[in-house]
Amino acid sequence: MNVHVAPWPNGHHPDDPRFVFARDVITGLTQQPKQLPPKYFYDETGSHLFEEITRLPEYYPTRTELKILRDRGADIASIIPPGAALVEFGAGATTKVRLLLERCRFAAYVPVDISGAFLNGQANGLRADFPDLAVHAVVADFTTPFLLPDAVKDMPKVGFFPGSTIGNFDPAEAAAFLQGARDILGEGATMIVGVDLEKAEPVLHAAYNDSAGVTAKFNENVLARVNRELGGDFDLSAFAHQAVYNRERHRIEMHLVSLKAQTAHLCDKSFSFSAGESIHTESSYKYSTERFQRLARESGWMPQAIWTDRDKMFSVHALTTKRD
Ligand SMILES: C[S@@+](CC[C@H](N)C(=O)[O-])C[C@H]1O[C@@H](n2cnc3c(N)ncnc32)[C@H](O)[C@@H]1O
CATH class of the missing domain: 3.40.50.150 (Vaccinia Virus protein VP39)
Structure with a gap:
């Protein structure tokens, strides 16, 4: 999809990472169902949050992979x-x-x-x-x-x-x-x-819905970045983290679910959400x-x-x- 991003605060160049970020966000939120590319979780805050995830008791992948590499x-x-x-x-x-x-x-x-x-x-x-x-x-x-x-x-x-x-x-x-x-x-x-x-599904469910809420913060960081870096006005308190296993497609899906009917803005675009509508933010096959x-x-x-x-x-x- 060819997306026109305007107005841009300081002018833009198609290779400018902020322009590419804005274009990808607008493209993803214009699709049905709405989605965002998982690579945008990772700024410095996101990288630190991911490190916290790897130390959670429920998150088996890191310690298991480390043990295999060690053994x-x-x-x-x-x-x-x-x-x-x-x-x-x-x-x-x-x-x-x-x-x-x-x-x-x-x-x-x-x-x-x-x-x-x-x-x-x-x-x-x-x-x-x-x-x-x-x-x-x-x-x-x-x-x-x-x-x-x-x-x-x-x-x-x-x-x-x-x-x-x-x-x-x-x-x-x-x-x-x-x-x-x-x-x-x-x-x-x-x-x-x-x-x-x-x-088994309960093991997967626990790994992506940790009791300390770190995965939820990591998931929300993508919208926090849209607000911080692109001037969006997404109300983070009005979205909830959800991770569910899609058995047919062999994947955990992470979503940010809108808790109410709401509209958010980015550049000159508006994005309307109905209550319960989600943004698919990551799959883990x-x-x-x-x-x-x-x-x-x-x-x-x-x-x-x-x-x-x-x-x-x-x-x-x-x-x-x-x-x-
Ligand atoms: C799931 S973490 C894994 C980190 C580490 N390799 C490990 O196994 O613990 C994914 C890493 O890939 C980086 N990453 C995600 N998408 C990327 C992309 N499209 N290009 C380059 N790096 C990316 C993230 O910043 C993060 O450091």
């Missing part, structure tokens, strides 16, 4: 080529990558993230803790093509995409992401992907190991190994572009 560190190290550059898509707090950096000898680490200030802080922390490692932070949207730094051009590449962030894409977008990652990393690359597994391997194959990657925890809550997949 299977030697197996993972055995498939890493010497002198490789590790490229992490959506680096966040860089907690998981530290386990890989401690066990495998990488020549360089390229954390990629859309949340620039948070990313640069994390990169500085890693430089201090791993003084022999070259760290090249790249602020980019990984759903669009971007260039790797020249310094890693000739190194073998290993992609790292933990956190089941791949589950935030619908299957067609996930395939497009994996194909794009293959283009960025190049022939001969390896990719390590964390993927959340299908499981859950996979079986077979369904994910099929998706990987269809996207140009060969499954190389899978590691899971004893209770089959989470999976870590190694993929390669090499064909035997």
Whole structure:
């Protein structure tokens, strides 16, 4: 959809991140049902809130994936080529990558993230803790093509995409992401992907509706950003967090539900909500190991190994572009 955004306070350029943000918000809120892209959760506040989520007792994915990476560190190290550059898509707090950096000898680490200030802080922390490692932070949207730094051009590449962030894409977008990652990393690359597994609904429900309300704050941060950065007038107290499992589509859906009939404004546009109408803000798809391997194959990657925890809550997949 081609959206006209006006009036814009300081003039605009189509590449201006604020213009792109406003255009995406207007596009999403003009659709039926209304939706917003999940990447806009992540400014510095959103990145900190996500870190809080990862420490919640109900949120099993982070501690389970960390345990797999810790327990299977030697197996993972055995498939890493010497002198490789590790490229992490959506680096966040860089907690998981530290386990890989401690066990495998990488020549360089390229954390990629859309949340620039948070990313640069994390990169500085890693430089201090791993003084022999070259760290090249790249602020980019990984759903669009971007260039790797020249310094890693000739190194073998290993992609790292933990956190089941791949589950935030619908299957067609996930395939497009994996194909794009293959283009960025190049022939001969390896990719390590964390993927959340299908499981009992009450476990999923608790993980995305935590009792401390942190996930609710994280969800609301997208509208808070629209108000803060774009001058919107969304009444945050008039929207409620809701996370439900859509069994048919194998996904948790996060919504912001309007608590009353209301109208909000952004730029010169009005958005009307009926009571109970929702904005779909994020999906978290859950996979079986077979369904994910099929998706990987269809996207140009060969499954190389899978590691899971004893209770089959989470999976870590190694993929390669090499064909035997
Ligand atoms: C679910 S968190 C995972 C963080 C970390 N890798 C982990 O496993 O704990 C997703 C991360 O990806 C980043 N992110 C989300 N969408 C992005 C996009 N389109 N481009 C680049 N980074 C993105 C967020 O800022 C956040 O740091």
